[in-house]
Amino acid sequence: MNESKVQCPVCLNAHGGECIKIALASIDAAKYQCDICGQFQLDGLTLLTRLGADNQEFDQVQRAAITHRIRNLNDEAGQIPALDSDWLGEFKDHAALPTPATQMLNLIRYVGWYVHKNGAHLKQLPIELYAVIGAPNPERVAELAVELKAEGILKGVDVSNLQDKGLIDVDLTTRGWKEYQMEYEGKKSGGYFFIALQFHDEILDPLIKTYIKPVIEKELGFKAQDMRDVARAGIIDEIMRQQIRDSTLVIADLTHDNANVYWEAGFAEGLKKPVIYICEESKFNRKDRYFDTSHCTTVTWKADAPEDFSARLLETIKRSLQLEVK
Template sequence: MTETIACPVCLSADGYGCTVEPFGSRDARLFDCDVCGAFAVSRTALDDYLELRMPGMTRIKRAAISHKIRVNNDRLPEPWMLTTYELESLISDGLPLPTPNQQALNAMRYIGDRVTDEGVPVGELPPEFSALIGSPSREFACNLVVELRNSGLITGLFLTNVNGPAHVQELSLTLAGWGQYEEERRGRKSGSYGFIALKFGDETLDPLVRDHVKPAIASIGYDAVDLRDVSKAGIIDNLLRIQIRDAAFVLVDLTHENAGAYWEAGYAEGLGKPVLYICEKTKFYEKQTHFDTNHCTTVLWHSDHVEEFVEDLKATLKRSLNI
């Protein structure tokens, strides 16, 4: 049975609606929030992490979870399931929101994509706009749009509302805004994650990436995804291009001479993305990698010396990204 309630993530703080119903036979509930989108939450996670009076679960943290739901729903074939493990991982990462600058880029991308697809200005910003771009509230998101108008990047109708967010409608990009939009589409402006290219199904490499590489990348402030994290309906080549285009950097494992990994590296290099290579040490020294890459920065790994590899990887990423 479907009920209308306050969203357990955003708390419906901006006044939009949310429904809930049982999630099949699982001990979980399925929510459909106008702001956050569709997501499921286990009963334990609901009680232990999202309860209304939970200390430390600020609006900023809730907004970060809301943004993660929207991002994951764009990548996954079904609504994201929030378990205690998922929420513990998010909280341990600090639940960072995109920076205001990245939010502004996300807003321009949203407006540019809509106008490109529909051929007309964006009539009104939808309820989910703040979660899509990663803002802490609708008011903050609308104020960013006002700042983009003041910077000469977007056009539209802007009506001041002293009791809440500015009312904005009929939005499009200016010529300068379209220039930035095209740069961003070509990968000249980077997102907040790294894309990992590798051979799937290797009994040594898979746990190395899952248990060590991805946590190492998270520790320097970036998400880390590979194609398995973002699989959804559609042409896989187009999906790869989008993920690489939007990535801050690409990490490529050369251990298995995987043709797909080499292609992804070449595409990223062509976009001017920072590309960092990793390879199993014995393979690198004894069998070598392709001559086009063996002179490039490569961090070597060995299953007996994982901690040393992780420290080298983090240090090399920081140098490459100037952080």
């Protein structure tokens, strides 16, 4: 294999780290493995015209946002993105880092995850941490860490006055661990249900709109929303993850064998969220359906009996959330 050490075309290793380029046989593209960004693929033309060190199209903060995006895809979705012109084009419309509040939450998550996994303090804030939490640079991570210490959420030794920055020997405080645990279990609930479904189905759409959303809101006091109800700028995948992470319960419709719905339900299951599956009755009863939800809670629906469906769904939700049943 043809490997060489290069300057990373995305983060430019502006804050350190090394990058290895691995030439791919037969196509005009290479795989990159950067200490900061993680793994991605890039073709020669995109490198030349958009991302190389001499290109001014993306400023430092936008490059940090691309870096964060690649790491997210690597870590959360197990994907190695190919940064072609389409990818960058879509990205450019939404090129922004997470808000500082989200960066802080990500920092708490990271420290908690590290200490939990290794059973030891985090000796120092690693240089790639800015890419992981979505901060613009390592200096900002250091500032956030010091602020979280002042807030009583992180503990560690403040080395801001020394040559190093931020904290060393970092751990969560008791309060920090409680926050972490709540976050981990998805208990920092936004007080709404998330509905994963295929959009624009002429039966399902009105069913959800007329019989499910209003009933859930009236009977249980929770808003029930799908991605169309969320009007926020940003990258759609990340908004979706956040929507699921902060929801109290997820309702997933399996009628259409929609791959996104499966992914969303799986992500929610992984977070140990309660997930209730719904499916059109004849589809559910067919032998050739490719999902097996015999071990899951599934409520079937029929186009001509919407009230019966919403009543059964409501009962199932109450049981699932251990809300008072009758």
